[in-house]
Amino acid sequence: IGLPYSMKQAGFPLGMLLLILVAFITDYSIILMIKSGNLSGTRTYQSLVNKSLGFIGYCILSVLQFLYPLIAMISYNITTGDTLTKVFQRIPGVGPEHILADRQFVILLTSILCTLPLSLYRNISKLGKVSLLSVLFTLVILVIVIIRATTLGPQIPPTEDAWTFAQFNAIQAVGVMSFAFICNHNSFLIYGSLEEPTISNWSRVTHVSVLFAFVISAAFASSGYYTFTGNTQGDIFENYCKNDNLATFGRFCYGISIILTFPIECFVTREVVANLFFSGTLTTLAHVFLTLVIITISTAVSLAYDCLGIVLELNGVLSATPLVFIIPAACYLKLSDERWYHRDYLISCLILVTGVFVMTVGLAMTIMYPQDCSHGKEPFYCLSFNSTPSTNVTDDQIPVWNASLF
Numbered sequence: 001i002g003l004p005y006s007m008k009q010a011g012f013p014l015g016m017l018l019l020i021l022v023a024f025i026t027d028y029s030i031i032l033m034i035k036s037g038n039l040s041g042t043r044t045y046q047s048l049v050n051k052s053l054g055f056i057g058y059c060i061l062s063v064l065q066f067l068y069p070l071i072a073m074i075s076y077n078i079t080t081g082d083t084l085t086k087v088f089q090r091i092p093g094v095g096p097e098h099i100l101a102d103r104q105f106v107i108l109l110t111s112i113l114c115t116l117p118l119s120l121y122r123n124i125s126k127l128g129k130v131s132l133l134s135v136l137f138t139l140v141i142l143v144i145v146i147i148r149a150t151t152l153g154p155q156i157p158p159t160e161d162a163w164t165f166a167q168f169n170a171i172q173a174v175g176v177m178s179f180a181f182i183c184n185h186n187s188f189l190i191y192g193s194l195e196e197p198t199i200s201n202w203s204r205v206t207h208v209s210v211l212f213a214f215v216i217s218a219a220f221a222s223s224g225y226y227t228f229t230g231n232t233q234g235d236i237f238e239n240y241c242k243n244d245n246l247a248t249f250g251r252f253c254y255g256i257s258i259i260l261t262f263p264i265e266c267f268v269t270r271e272v273v274a275n276l277f278f279s280g281t282l283t284t285l286a287h288v289f290l291t292l293v294i295i296t297i298s299t300a301v302s303l304a305y306d307c308l309g310i311v312l313e314l315n316g317v318l319s320a321t322p323l324v325f326i327i328p329a330a331c332y333l334k335l336s337d338e339r340w341y342h343r344d345y346l347i348s349c350l351i352l353v354t355g356v357f358v359m360t361v362g363l364a365m366t367i368m369y370p371q372d373c374s375h376g377k378e379p380f381y382c383l384s385f386n387s388t389p390s391t392n393v394t395d396d397q398i399p400v401w402n403a404s405l406f
Helices: 003-010 012-040 045-088 103-119 124-151 170-181 184-192 199-231 245-277 284-304 308-335 343-368 380-386
Strands: none
Touching: 003 012, 003 170, 003 199, 012 045, 012 170, 012 184, 012 199, 012 308, 012 343, 045 103, 045 184, 045 245, 045 284, 045 308, 103 245, 103 284, 124 199, 124 245, 170 199, 170 308, 170 343, 184 308, 245 284, 308 343
16 A cells, blocks of 8 residues: 555656566565575574574564564554544544544554454464455455546646656665565465475466566556655555545455454464464463553554554565565575575675665665655645535536545
8 A cells, every 4th residue: 555655755767666676576585585494494484594593583583573563563553544534434424523533543443343353363274264355355456546547647737756767765665665575474384385395386486476466566556656646645545535435445445454464463473472482382361461462552553653654664674674685685695505606696695785775774764854744634636626616517527536436
């Protein structure tokens, strides 16, 4: 949902090039991880890092694997508050002052009634159908964004520097893109599920999966950015008008999707703590208590802070970039006995250096140059559309985007 925002950060032409680069690095690093696992005789990300980088490396990985899903849960809560409040306001009798239009109340409500009960599951396999449903909702949202690019986009004038090749915040954009592509923590699990777990089969599966993810991401990023150009926000649904019924349906789909995805991230966070402090086994009481602590932390932060763009940037540069760029390359360089001019060795060095650069510079820029966040405000073009006198608007002039979906 933040990929159109990354195009604004980087500049659209450079942003698309960076998206291709991040997809390539993701693809390469996932294959590199499995090669490293075969070299070290390990079958999990944690054991690979422990064997190649030692206990300190294992602790760093554990912190990153804890932070990434935790910040992801915070971003999910922020998005829930942003999207569902606008959905509820389309219900007759629910106005801006209604309790269902209050983002804090909606976040608390969904946390207590939805995400907490689902997060209390001990077995992640029970959430398999939930993951499939989230994927279907994602495709529906993509179709909605593409439709609005053709119907709403031409009615919003592009900003002055909309198609500039590069922007100052390109490094931060890489962090957001990395957040969208990260899947390294599941790689060994999926590799082990193959009928023939070989590097050639794994490479084929990885290429197809990353290519599919790239096509979806590129379509989403380009359609969302084309519609709003320099007005694009961290949460693309903040750009659509409140009375846009098709966008409201998209908000509903996305709100449900992230509510269903939230427990999977909670499972990962809880598993990291269990492995680090409880030898991987939690009693029922400890399981419930730890889940409550994780949910409470993520909910409290999301109640206090509501700017999604900065949250995505921080999670990208702090967690996703080292997990995708730095650690897989470092493990391979530590384990491999290839000469320095070997292709895998050279590319691993480049990925490692790139990851360190993106992480340090991106973090510094996010702190020094935080982006403006106009959360909850109706965009200026919506106000101009709504203020157009009805006597001056004929049937063929009524904006297509404002037509009811239902």
